[in-house]
Amino acid sequence: MTTTSRMSPTETVFRLLVGLTGLFFLALGIGFMVFPDIFAVVFSVEPAYGLGVNGIRSDFGGLFLGMSFFCLLGATTGRYRWLAVPIIFLLLIIAGRLIGMGLDGPSSEGVRSLLVELILLVILTGSMVVLAQGSGSNEKSLKISELLSLKTVVGAAVVIAILGGLFLSQKKIGMALVERIAARSMNADVIGDLPDGLHVGLCGSGAPLPDPRRASPCVAVIAGRSFYVVDAGPSSERKMELMRLNPGMVRAVLLTHFHSDHIGDLGELMLKRWTGGSNKSPLEIFGPPGVETVVTGFNLAYSLDSEYRVLHHGPKTVPPAGAGGLARPFHFFPGKTELVIIDADGVRITAFQVDHAPVKPAVGYRFDYKGRSVVVSGDTIPCQSLLDQARDADLLVQEALQPAIVGILRDLAQKIGRHNTAKIMGDIMQYHTSPEDAAKIAKEAGVRHLLLTHIMPPLPASNLKAAFLGDARKFYQGPITIGEDGLLLSLPAGEKQILKSSLL
Ligand SMILES: [Zn+2]
Numbered sequence: 001m002t003t004t005s006r007m008s009p010t011e012t013v014f015r016l017l018v019g020l021t022g023l024f025f026l027a028l029g030i031g032f033m034v035f036p037d038i039f040a041v042v043f044s045v046e047p048a049y050g051l052g053v054n055g056i057r058s059d060f061g062g063l064f065l066g067m068s069f070f071c072l073l074g075a076t077t078g079r080y081r082w083l084a085v086p087i088i089f090l091l092l093i094i095a096g097r098l099i100g101m102g103l104d105g106p107s108s109e110g111v112r113s114l115l116v117e118l119i120l121l122v123i124l125t126g127s128m129v130v131l132a133q134g135s136g137s138n139e140k141s142l143k144i145s146e147l148l149s150l151k152t153v154v155g156a157a158v159v160i161a162i163l164g165g166l167f168l169s170q171k172k173i174g175m176a177l178v179e180r181i182a183a184r185s186m187n188a189d190v191i192g193d194l195p196d197g198l199h200v201g202l203c204g205s206g207a208p209l210p211d212p213r214r215a216s217p218c219v220a221v222i223a224g225r226s227f228y229v230v231d232a233g234p235s236s237e238r239k240m241e242l243m244r245l246n247p248g249m250v251r252a253v254l255l256t257h258f259h260s261d262h263i264g265d266l267g268e269l270m271l272k273r274w275t276g277g278s279n280k281s282p283l284e285i286f287g288p289p290g291v292e293t294v295v296t297g298f299n300l301a302y303s304l305d306s307e308y309r310v311l312h313h314g315p316k317t318v319p320p321a322g323a324g325g326l327a328r329p330f331h332f333f334p335g336k337t338e339l340v341i342i343d344a345d346g347v348r349i350t351a352f353q354v355d356h357a358p359v360k361p362a363v364g365y366r367f368d369y370k371g372r373s374v375v376v377s378g379d380t381i382p383c384q385s386l387l388d389q390a391r392d393a394d395l396l397v398q399e400a401l402q403p404a405i406v407g408i409l410r411d412l413a414q415k416i417g418r419h420n421t422a423k424i425m426g427d428i429m430q431y432h433t434s435p436e437d438a439a440k441i442a443k444e445a446g447v448r449h450l451l452l453t454h455i456m457p458p459l460p461a462s463n464l465k466a467a468f469l470g471d472a473r474k475f476y477q478g479p480i481t482i483g484e485d486g487l488l489l490s491l492p493a494g495e496k497q498i499l500k501s502s503l504l
């Protein structure tokens with residue numbers, strides 16, 4: 001090896017940068033190998049239980065260790081050709097990220113990752129050019145013996161020793177991590193950290209059919225510091241906590257109607273709001289007539305549990321007067337289809353009638369705060385009152401069912417003799433909104449952003465999104481987002497933009 005003696009200062013700097021990049025990939029590779037799920041969370045990759053964790057460990061761990069190997073090989077030998085390998089991988093990673101952004105729109109996390117990848121690409125490409133100029137076209141080919149040199153063997157042994165040491169210290173590392181992870185989640189004040197404005201979080205973007213990615217309908221609306229919840233479908237309360245939205249801070253729940261997929265977690269939400277905040281009065285639950293029956297039923301079902309909690313934790317921690325819910329039914333005035341139900345702390349919430357026949361009454365809600373507006377449709381077919389309320393809104397959170405896909409499921413159920421399922425599939429197509437109709441409403445009402453939720457049927461793969469949207473983009477040119485659990489859309493006060501991020 002004589003390359004070292006001829007090295008120019010520029011070459012030295014770039015080789016150093018490549019070496020540092022290699023060490024960065026090495027740290028990522030070791031991290032993914034040893035702590036696959038923690039790194040998966042940081043990189044927004046959701047592991048699906050044990051198999052997913054192992055997939056992340058091997059795929060991401062292997063990828064980054066491989067990239068690290070070639071960077072370090074380039075840095076130590078000064079051979080520019082080796083850098084082509086991590087550069088090709090980086091280009092492919094960037095291509096994948098751009099495809100994702102094109103399909104789902106940019107997110108702050110995605111843009112941050114893209115920036116890091118572009119910086120690494122510039123470093124590696126620049127280094128490759130500098131090293132290539134330094135060595136001219138006479139770069140010698142690498143001999144196998146060089147690969148097995150003392151340097152590489154020692155390097156590999158060090159990496160293996162680090163990996164082995166970390167695996168053997170799993171228990172110690174685990175205990176050390178517990179406090180840090182717990183402190184991070186317990187100290188989290190997602191609501192307090194949000195800028196002033198209107199914020200919409202999806203704690204449940206699914207519908208009644210089981211969907212591993214989606215809880216049943218639940219929309220968190222944060223206006224300033226006031227936290228409201230529209231509907232509380234099954235599993236949504238846990239999702240809310242996973243999103244680090246404190247149920248103890250919920251000011252009121254607004255029910256759109258009383259189908260089970262919209263009320264299943266009401267008891268859990270009432271309970272967690274009580275125990276999570278030592279609240280001294282029951283949770284207010286607004287809804288059209290019928291809300292009294294629902295709230296009375298949940299209060300009764302949870303009455304024994306409430307007694308146990310007081311006995312166990314004491315009335316100071318869980319004041320008995322704060323248990324359960326208090327129904328706040330509202331009625332529209334004759335001839336009217338809308339009613340302002342809350343006007344407090346700068347937030348105006350208007351309930352309006354929608355058409356979910358034979359379910360009557362069924363309503364949606366419009367939130368206005370400091371010039372920003374959000375409309376939550378509830379379950380409905382397209383109707384005039386929805387159009388009126390959505391007029392010029394910043395964001396329409398619209399339920400959606402794709403009849404073309406549900407039709408396939410219905411025919412399949414019919415074919416295999418599941419007649420009940422086939423009948424229900426046929427019926428539900430009558431009282432929901434297709435993505436195409438949602439787009440038409442958004443266009444006609446002049447809505448700035450359309451967020452589809454209450455996704456039916458479940459979409460088990462992300463590349464079904466285009467099929468779900470059908471021809472919606474033909475009818476509405478604004479941004480359309482297909483809702484996912486954890487999604488947060490932020491509408492800062494006094495501005496026009498809508499920012500997208502994820503709380504999961
Ligand atoms: Zn419904």
Ligand SMILES: [Zn+2]
Binds near residue numbers: 259379454
């Ligand atoms: Zn529903």
